[in-house]
Amino acid sequence: MIKKNDLFEAEITAMTAEGSGICHADGMAVFVPGTAVGDRCVVRVVKVLKKYAFGRLEELLTPSPDRTTPDCSIAGPCGGCVYRHITYEAELKIKTQRVRDALERIGGFANIPMEPILGAPSRTRYRNKCQLPIGLSKNGEMQMGFYAVNSHRIIDTHTCLLQPEVFDRAAEAFRAWQKLSGESIYDEAAHSGVLRHLYMRCGEKSDEVLVCIVANGAKLHGEDLLVKMLREAVPEITGIVLNINRERTNVVLGRELRTLWGKPTIRDTLCRLEFEISPHAFYQVNRTQAEALYNKAAEYAGLTGAETLLDLYCGTGTIGLSMASRAKKLIGAEIIPSAVENARKNAAHNHVTNAEFLCGDAKDAARILYERGERPDVIVIDPPRKGCDAAVITTIAAMRPTRVVYVSCDPATLARDLKQFTAEDYNIEAVTPVDMFPGTAHVETVVLLSRKKVNGYVDVDLDAEKIQGKSGSATYKEIQDYILSKYGFKVHSGSIGQIKTKAGLDKRENDNIGSGDGQKVSCPQEKEDAIMDAFRHFNMI
Incomplete structure (x- = not known):
């Protein structure tokens, strides 16, 4: 039996959902970050559990054909990216296999009608949102970057290849301002100090930039200087706001905003619709791939202009509104009141007149619609990572839509939910993985379900x-x-x-x-x- 600090030689044969390579020692699976399928390597055991272990790459003996030179020096420590050391083609194969494995092993499905994964046009600079935690280094200076894997230890970062270059300029100007102003740094344990996060958003199509400073207080030292330095470093900037978060919490944003300069929102265009985006508003962080995902969902929905479309878990309404022009009626449902209000504003701003948005959880909203006599022809669901409650799926099936389009951010919960859908008389017609977050372990999936046609009966039930x-x-x-x-x-x-x-x-x-x-x-x-x-x-x- 292997034990901590053992060294062994092995070949990486597969990948975990989190992006670690899998090899075996003494019949036990060992998970090794930073490796690729086909690597022949020496692994050091760092932790042993009952059924599996964790290892560290000690020496690369024979590299995998999928390997490439990493383009980021901190990709390993920061933990955001797990695939920067392999080719994009290899990454897409891994993500496709992850979806297939979940559907086969968890859902129990065979002969899955899988379409090719929708890869991104670029692996770099695609995110339109960045949240940088702020802390103190051992020498007492401000550090700002990303948390190391499974910790709240900040990896000081001056550039990130997932973020647009404009965020780097804004962050450097903010660092310089902090040195000049001497504004204090927030201490999580003591709940003291002021600066907590630097939060930035940009519009891919509009080029507008919003900088938001999250603070444990209502005022900063040298606010005018901060505005001056940010505007000089980032001419594209359209707004600078202070977010007040005095809570003892890991939640980044507080409820209160104060505009220091410009406007507190940015605009962007998605699927020919314009959205006003505040710091609190949900908006897909990869706009280009969001369009690819929404277009695939619209294709699966098969709207002709005669259908009632129900968008459950609608958030700020982006998916449903992108399809509204092809439907007779759009009904959206979301449990977060501020998101529902944003959805209504987005509909009004884009002159969408056939949309209605309800506030409530998916099950209650579906029940209300059922009682009203609404019978959606098509239902789109985009639940959180935990997937759908079983009662929601039962209610959807009771409404008997012709088609259900399921957008998922977690293959495991997707597989579990599809298993219930098939038990509720729905067939899986098509599955398309979508790479919304290149370089990371995440993968989205769009699934088309259709109601089974009852035929072949002789007796009358x-x-x-x-x-x-x-x-x-x-x-x-x-x-x-x-x-x-x-x-x-x-x-x-x-x-x-x-x-x-x-x-x-x-x-x-x-x-x-x-x-x-x-x-x-x-x-x-x-x-x-x-x-x-x-x-x-x-x-x-």
């Missing part, structure tokens, strides 16, 4: 028969779906037949019969009340 009422009608399935969505429980078709007779609606000879055993179905009061509510909802009584 109660679920397919319509119940006629006063001025409306509904199938058994529609009634069951309505009750499941609103009340969260299932009702037997025999129970519906029983209450149908009780309500004086038309009766068939097999109403109130169980599933083949000839026994009458007992219907509890809560289910009877729910069925009667469904009859009223469909205007049958």
Whole structure:
């Protein structure tokens, strides 16, 4: 059995989801950062757990054909990029395989209809947002950069190949101002000092730049000097703001903003729509690849202008609004009130008149729409990394959209959720990975799901028969779906037949019969009340 500090020779045969190479020693998997598939190397064991271990590359004996010279000296320590030492073609293969592996191993899927990954036109300078934590070095000077892997230790950084060059100039001017002004540095442990983060945004199309200083206080020493130095270093700058964050928290931004100069927002264009972006607003950090992702999602949605489109987890509305011109109606739902307000403003700013935005979590929003009688033809979901709650998927399936477009930032939770979708009578039609964040371990995925077509039945199921009422009608399935969505429980078709007779609606000879055993179905009061509510909802009584 291997132990800490052991040295062994091995070949890297695969990659982890986090971008470490995988080799084996004494039958145990060892994860080694900074390696590539095909590397023959000497590895030092640094940590041993029950089923796997972590290692460090000690010596590269035979390099992988995928290797290239890293273009960043701190890529390893900072931990942001994990693939700067291999070619982009190799990186895209790894990300494609990561999606495929998750769908096969977690979802249990075979013969996955995978389309080629959408690679980025550039691996460098693609991010339009940067958050740099600020701290004190051992010699008492300000340092600013990125946190080392799994720590709050700052790696002092003067340039980052993921950020635009304009951010480097702004950061250097900020460093120079701090030396001149003597403004204090925030200390996490003591909750003292002022400067916490330097936060920057830029518009790829507009070229506007916003610099935001996050501070443990409402005022900075030498604010006029800071404005002067930033404007001289960055002529493109359109706004400088102070964000006040006095909380003992790891959350970067506080709620209060004060404009020091210019305007507190920037503009940018995405999918022919213009967005006003504040420090708090969500906006895709790689605009070019966001367009590629949204265009693929729109292709999968297959809108013709006649459909109602539901955008769950809509955020500030970017995905839904990019498709609104192709839909009859757009409905967006988001749990964060400020994001909903931003979505409404974005719709108004872009003269989108067929959009409505609801504030609530995905399950509640879907239930509200169901109760209103809305039946979306297409549903787009872009959940957080944890994926969808099982109840959300059940509710989506109950609404019976023709197509569901799932945008995911985590292949593992995507695979788990797709497994439930297929159990809820949806097929996976197409899968496309999208590389939104070159150099890093992250990969996005767009999936098209379609509702299974029921065919080949000879007998007539109660679920397919319509119940006629006063001025409306509904199938058994529609009634069951309505009750499941609103009340969260299932009702037997025999129970519906029983209450149908009780309500004086038309009766068939097999109403109130169980599933083949000839026994009458007992219907509890809560289910009877729910069925009667469904009859009223469909205007049958």
